[in-house]
Amino acid sequence: MSSIYGPSSSTVHRPLEPRPEAIAEAPVDAANSNDIPLARLSSNRQAPPALAPAGDTRQPSATLKTYSEQLRPSPSLARQAQTLAHALHTGKPVLDNLDQCQARMILEGKYLEEHPRAAFPIINAQLFPERDEQGRFLLPDALADSARDTRLQLHKALGELGKNPGAPDLAAYGQVLEQAITQQTELFAGKAAQYAEVLARPGLPEADRAQVLRSEQAFARHAAQVANEIPQALKQAQSKAQATVDALRHLNQPAAEWEGINQQLKELVKQTSQNGDFKDALDNARLPVTLADLHQANDGWAATTKAFVTGAVPQMLASGLAFGFARAAVEAAIPDNLPVQLFATGAVMAAAHEVGTNLLKPMGQELVGGWSLAPVKASEVIPNPNPRISIGGVIQAPDAEAKAQAKTAVETLRGQHKNAQQANKNGTGLGELQAYGSFATAQAIRRGLGFAAPQLHVNNVGPRTLASMGGGVLMGGVQSSMQLRSTATDERGRELPTHTFKQVDKPLSQRLAKAAGDAVLASNPSDTEVRQSLLSKTFGSYLGLGSAALVGAAGRAVGAAGPAQKFGQVMLAAMGSPALLIPAYASFQSGPESKAHSAALKARADSQALPGAPAESTASAFPRTRSAVQNILDPDRADLAHGTLPGTAGRVAENTFHRVRGGLQVASQVPTELIENAPQLIKTAPAALAGLKNSVQQAFAATPATTEESDDPQPPGAYPAT
Structure with missing residues (x-):
């Protein structure tokens, strides 16, 4: 009957200062310069030197006893x-495996409530200190003990690798490495x-749930700490x-072993660093810590205000x-x-928007502290399925059906x-609604102040510029703060x-220099993407200015003689922004x-290509119009x-919005790509016209020509099925 947590003995390293966690750590053995500096895990409970008095260190110190007494449960x-x-x-009473798990977790949570700073590995020894005649704990945890023992063997093997100049035993060495990875994977x-099974039990009292969650959090932090040992040790080794190997080759000596x-070691470094059972197990084990750290950075009005500012200031400058x-x-x-006004305004607005997007916004973000937001990778908070499941408290590998269900659940989440990540950004219905509402509010206030x-x-x-800056503050601030607070919910x-907030690790001068350098690269007129971006914004601005002019004409027709007309003018000013x-x-x-659509088409073509055959080309001279x-x-x-x-009904509304956007995009992207491709089109125009003439003649010929099978002009998969 195995316990759920904690190794049967403490792990010890040399602390920097006396603290409760010290009795669960072990000294670093750096006596030999050839030894890889790894923490030596030990079941030895003697006082670390840092806790010992200045005199005799042969007996357990009073300081250690004091901390040991402090860590005892109530x-x-x-x-x-x-x-x-x-x-x-x-x-007596009879407890099944799951009841045992739950009971142990609750006790661990209560212990952590009394001793919040206690290291996780010591909890089992503090709650169940009884030992047999050989000094072994009466309630051992076979899973944790196996992981600890193999970790000890791994450290010993790696240490001997650094000391022994002779040829190592490949078979024995490989067995130790594989076993260490396997046991640590099983533990995580x-x-x-x-934990997942206990927390999913129906009817679990809230008080007990809180204790189980506290225990889970402590184990997650322990897993995150221990998990770094093996990959780092393998990389050093x-x-x-x-x-x-390099030295032996240089000396022309055998280096095969x-x-x-x-x-x-290369394979194991890859195994512990990339996707695989070890990483999947670790990601699931430390997920509570990952979420706690993210919420600590994101939650609260201070963080929301910070996000508002980091979005508001750059957008204010650009708008x-x-x-x-x-x-x-x-x-x-x-x-x-x-007509001349519209033509000139559209071109100048497009150029100004390029400057604002490529230069002012990045610099504005750096000037307010570099507090820009970074998207959280879905795999960081939604790891791959756990390679193990618990049924009735018994750990086992899932069958094929369970694996498929877990994979589907992960992909859905x-x-x-x-x-949720895209919801508050331009290009989605909600994100653009926030933008339209912000500028409409600012322009309505400007018009109302004019009457007042x-x-x-x-x-x-001046006032028009200030109104646009105010709209930019609202738009950028609302979108950024909503992005910070947006979440998905798991089962x-x-x-x-x-x-979450992007980490800043460089001085302001370097960040501003990088922003300026990136802006120069993004303004290179020899770059096709740069030219098309400017043309696209120019034609889009023409369309927008034309529709805004119609709203302005309606405003002039309404007049402003009375209160009703003035209110109508305010509403029309608001409508002019959208x-x-x-x-x-x-x-x-x-x-x-x-770009996203072209990448999706290419990925689909690659997946459908026959083995060994080249993938079908999905390139287009008009990718913007195609999307x-x-x-x-x-x-x-x-x-x-x-x-x-x-x-959902929201998706139906958003798809309608995308269809409207698509129509407007066709109107702006066709002239954009025609101008960009004009030299090539002029060059190929005679052949294209000749082909069109032949097609028309064949279509209207009295006697149709013999038809032959031809390739589908639109290859399968070029457009996704609706």
Whole structure:
């Protein structure tokens, strides 16, 4: 009958200062310069030197005794642990494996409530200190003990590898390495599976659930700490083995055995660093810590305010330049000739938006502290399925059906996480609604102030620029703060963050220099993408300015004689922003959307290609127009950003929005790509016209020509099924 937690003996290293965790750590053996500096795990409970008095260190110190006494459970908790131990030994009352797991976890949680700083490995010894005549714990944990023992063997083998200049025993060495990885995988996967089963039990009291969660959190932190030992140790040993191989080759001595060791270590480093059972088990075991750390960084009004500022300031600068100052200045300079005004304003707005996006926004983010948000990888908070499951407290490998179900559940949850991650960004229905509402509010306030205080002259360049800056503050702040607070929810009800703050590790001067350098690269006119981006924004701005002009004409027709007309003017001023922004933003998103669609088509073609055969080409001279058409025909496809869940009313509304955007994108992307491809089109025009003439002649011929089978002009899979 095995316990659930904790090795049967403490692990010890040399502490920097006295603290409760010290009795669970062990000294580093660095006496031999050739020894790999790894922590030597030990069951020795003697006082670390840092805790010993300055004099005689042969006896356990009073300091160690004091900390040991402090870490003892309270009398009440000790009695509860004794009661459980008696039940497990006598079988009265009878507890099945899952009940045992739950009881142990609850006691561990209570112990951690009394001793929040206690290291996880010592909890078992503190709750169940009884030993037999040989000094072994009466309630051992076979799973944790095996992992600890093989970890000891691994450290010993790696240490001997650094000391022994002779040829190592390949078979024995490989067995130790494989066993260490296997046992650690079983520990991580098994514990995580048992926690999941206990927490999923119906009717688990909230008080008990809190204790189990506390225990799970402590084990997760222990797993995260221990997990670094093996990969780091393997990397150090692999470096040592590679150096030995190089030295032997240099001396023209046999190196086959060391080459074998080096290759084994390379494979194990890969196994512990990339996807596989070890990493999957570790990711599941330390998930509670990952989520806790993310929530600690994200939660609270201080974090929300920080996110608001990091989104508001850069967007204020970009919007104030492009949609405020640039537009207002050009329209003020050309007040009487509407066609010329629209033509000049659209081109200047597009260029200003490029400057704002590529230079002002990145620099603005750095100036406010580099607090930009970074998306959280779905795999970080939704790991691959656990390679082990727990049924009735018994750990076992899942069968094929269970594996398939777990994989489907993970993929579904990752899709939900992706939708939540995209929801508050331009290109999705909700994200653009936030943008339209922000600028509409700012323009309505500007127009209302004009009626309330005519002396402000709100139609001048300055007030219009300030209104656009205010709209940028609202848009950027709302979107950024909502991104920080957006989450997906897993089957346990845990909130999985979609964004967190990006870590800043360089001084401001270097970050500003990098932002300026990136802006220069993004403005290179010899780059096709740069030219198309500018053309796309120009034609999108033309469409937006045209629709905004219609709203302005309606405003002039309404007049402003009375309160009702003035209210109508305020509403029309608010409507003018979406009229401008909807076509403009549609064109702004064409580039990223066409790249995503082209990548999806290529991935599909690669997956459908026969083994050994080249994949079918999916390249197009008009990729932007192609993706725009697909936005109309298939707005629900996976490569198009969505902020709503599939099959919901929100998704239906968002797909309608994407269809409208697709139509506007066709209007802006066709001229964009025609201009970009004009030289090639002119070169191939005669052949194209000749082919068209032949096709027309054959279609209307009195006697149809003999037809032959021909390749499908539209290869299968070029467009996703609707």
